[in-house]
Amino acid sequence: MAARNYSRKREAILSKIRGTDTHPTAEWLYRALKPQYPDLSLGTVYRNLALFRAEGEIVGVGTVHGQERFDGDTSPHAHFICTDCGAVIDVKADTADDRLYAAVRARTGASVTSHALTFYGSCKACLEAVTGS
Amino acid sequence: MAARNYSRKREAILSKIRGTDTHPTAEWLYRALKPQYPDLSLGTVYRNLALFRAEGEIVGVGTVHGQERFDGDTSPHAHFICTDCGAVIDVKADTADDRLYAAVRARTGASVTSHALTFYGSCKACLEAVTGS
DNA sequence: ATGACTGCAAAGACTTTGCATCTTT
């Protein structure tokens, strides 16, 4: 069962993810923690992210511009992803209720454990950058 | 404006995508077409997929087990993804209506152009493989 | 001590791209 030992860096990584709403990449976390943990390695960040995800402590939001984005907020909510700048923004609205789960289950014969609702488009900042307003 | 020339292989790739509901990967398409087009290269598949996607002729469904999955059916519908075997199954149910789009727009100030609703879990086949039924 | 965690660097996997060649128009 792979008993988990305490790890200062692991705590820092989890804390960092939970302390931001930018839905960071592994690289972002690495850079953010590097100043405080000069000997931190990217491999450790990846390893811990995989661990957190396996344990349900964080969630993957999907791949944006080739990099996986993570979310420390595991409560059900949707996301908006800017296809221009790659920003991932929380959207506190979600309509996938129990009835929908049941419907998917009925139609596919599968066991449904989670879902993701994601919107795409251009974020406010990118829109304004174009119009110059 | 990059006028497009006719290409036998391009047609075959698009046709292949549209002729399956497996939401294939680039590799899958490559293998599927290789017998009939022995000199087809993987690069060509990727190039055309990128082109189709840019033109809205196909849609990316997301990355599953590290590989992007494509869908030739661009009509609005949801997907179920089996986290065990990676199967991607169409779900003809979707609740993201205009009101939701408007809500996201209002909350984020962004322009919303599309969305994706994806369910995760274990597909029927994988469930049965476990129980041995 | 024993098992877990990490740094480092190499390896892996998927996708993109440069260039010469062949096709389409």
Add this chain to the structure above:
DNA sequence: AAAGATGCAAAGTCTTTGCAGTCAT
């Protein structure tokens, strides 16, 4: 001929992993 499309192989990115050393229990 001019512009576009492709094959091939190299390069690029992101992520995973083997190994030896370090830390937690």
